[in-house]
Amino acid sequence: MTTIETHPVDAADRQRSPHRRSKGVLFCPACGHESPMGGDWHVDWRGDTRTRRCPDCQAVVSDR
Template sequence: MTSIETHPVDAADPQRSIHQRSKGVLFCPACGHESPVGGDWHVELTGDTRTRRCPDCRTVVSDR
């Protein structure tokens, strides 16, 4: 079995250890903003879909 280790890119602080972050944190792939799932993300509800956008650059970080 092949194992692939991945780590989120943190543009705001690349020296910060992955072990120092809380669980349930979302990261914006465009600008590096990070916040808990229930944090400062802009949430848009459309039917059964919940879209979270970055408050800094408006990039979609999560949709379900």
């Protein structure tokens, strides 16, 4: 017979890594800063082009 171990949902959440990240996290390629898409990135608009820069080192993180 197979034994199945169960845990309450909150117990499972405590066992996860403290470094969980949501799917919408950007990472700075230069310094490693990370923040959600709507986080602390500096956003510049020039016409229809959006550029996100790192708040720590000013490196370009994304542009569209």
